[in-house]
Amino acid sequence: MDGEAIGTEDQRAAGLRRMKTFATGMLVVMAVIFLGAFALQDEYPWLQYVRAAAEGGMVGALADWFAVTALFKHPMGLKIPHTAIIPRKKDQIGLSLGQFVEENFLSESVVRSKLDTARIAEKAGAWLERPESADRVAAEGAALIRGMFTVLNDDAVQGVIESMVRKHVVDPPWGPPVGRMAERIFNEGHHHRLVDLLVDRAADWVDANYSVVTRVVAQRSPTWVPRLVDGVVGDRVYAEVSKFIRAVQDDPRHEVRIALDKYLKDLAGDLQHSPDTIAKAEEIKAQLLDDPRVRDLTARTWSTVKSALLEAVNDPDSELTTNFKAAVRDFGSRLSRDPELAGKVNRWISDGAAYAVRTYRSEIAGVISETVERWDAKETSRKIELQIGKDLQFIRINGTVVGALAGLTIFAVAHAIFG
Structure with a gap:
């Protein structure tokens, strides 16, 4: 040329x-x-x-x-x-040029044919798997995140987070969904391990606190009871408590366990169907998530996320940056070595470009004629x-x-x- x-x-x-x-x-x-x-x-x-x-x-x-x-x-x-x-004839020339480009270049068949031979996925994969390319992608991503945080208004973002929390967490009633989840857990027996843990800890506590049990018995007995009797009663109470805990611990079908299962299942049902229980759950929710607490939660959430991300992207040796670079290189390696994955990506690119051409070809070509008209x-x-x-x-x-x-x-x- x-x-x-x-x-x-x-x-x-x-x-x-x-x-x-x-x-x-x-x-x-x-x-x-x-x-x-x-x-x-x-x-x-x-x-x-x-x-x-x-x-x-x-x-x-x-x-x-x-x-x-x-x-x-x-x-x-x-x-x-x-x-x-x-x-x-300026305007007619611009219109004709736009029509020529639309008919001969912005054709779905032309775009697909060109992209099919371009092998974009394989070339992109070969580029991405190079360490210097991954470093560049990470640097550009870090610059994008820093720019995004510079442009974003903290109050506006916190407002969006708060509105989402209210819409998806605060406003919906807690009782029915919590009840459905609990019912499934209790019916499938997933809570039994937690019950076992609590019983085991109770048994361990009883074993380690003989003096506490006997002292409490002595404190609760009338003053006219001799100390010798207090000691005998304390020993008896401790032995019975220990025996009871061991029985609950060793018997999966113990009546206490059965009663606890029944109570938990009834509670799960009441959370879904009992207006009084649902109202109590709503009271608890209101106490936990009143307006000041929601605003404080969203502010701390955004501040934490923002600080963590900025700290990570500003440190080229941070775990986030290192993992991101490794992920970029791994994705590039898979693109260049996995024909099936590369084929899928190439089809996505081709389909996306074809859709854009099919949908917006007139608007794209119109840019030419409109630009020429303004000259x-x-x-x-x-x-x-x-x-x-x-x-x-x-x-x-x-x-x-x-x-x-x-x-x-x-x-x-x-x-x-x-x-």
Whole structure:
């Protein structure tokens, strides 16, 4: 590709001026040759051929100069019909260009065909599995998170979190959902391990607190009872308590366990169906999550999340950053080595692009026509001339050469036939 065609605007303008000067110079040369040959052709008959060639060259140069100039402006300022085509037809050109792009480039079949051969997933995987690529993704992600936290307003975010907590936690009644969950747990016996743990801890406490049990018995007995009797009673009470705890501990079908199961199942049912129990659950919820506590909870939640994330992304050696980099490299490795996964990703990309083209192709193409409509007519003509005007000057040059050859050929044939 011509370097000047993609250079700066000044470079393109300079190239266009050079080509215009050269093409106009050829016209001037043809005019000078014509005048000289015309003046001397009687003295030197062979100059008739030169005159005919120069005459044809001038005609070709002038005709093509008019054709090229008429694209961008009125030749010599004369408003000749069908000149200054681009300024006058700017909007139609933009519309036609948009339709051309829509029909030939924003076609679902074209997009799918191109993406099917691009193998984006495999290329992305090969790039992502390189350590320096994972570092770059992590750095860009950290910058995105920092920018997001800079833009976000803390009060607004806390308000959103608070509204979500109220909608999904505070406002709905707690009784029925808690009751349904508890009922399932109790029916499936998942609470038995917790009961075993509590009974075991109670047995351990009784074993380790003989003096506490006997002292409590002595404190509760009447003052007139002898201490010897208190000691005997305390020993008896301790033995019975220990025996009772051991019985509950060793017998999975002990009546205490059965009674506890029945109580828990009844409680689960009441939480779902008893208005009084549901109302009590709501009172407990109101005490736990009143307005000040909810606001404090959401504020502390957002502050904790924000501080933790910022601390993690600002430290390149943090656990979050290290795990993220490892995950990026692992995903890239899987993409590049797992044909099935790569195929799925490629299909997702192809389907997404096809949907976007199918749904928004007219809007995308409309950007071209709408942009061209907003351009100034003269400025549009100048921009287009800077892009293609240099190549169009070759039309003038070729017209000069072809005109000269045509003039020479016509004169030579006519002279040969008619003398």
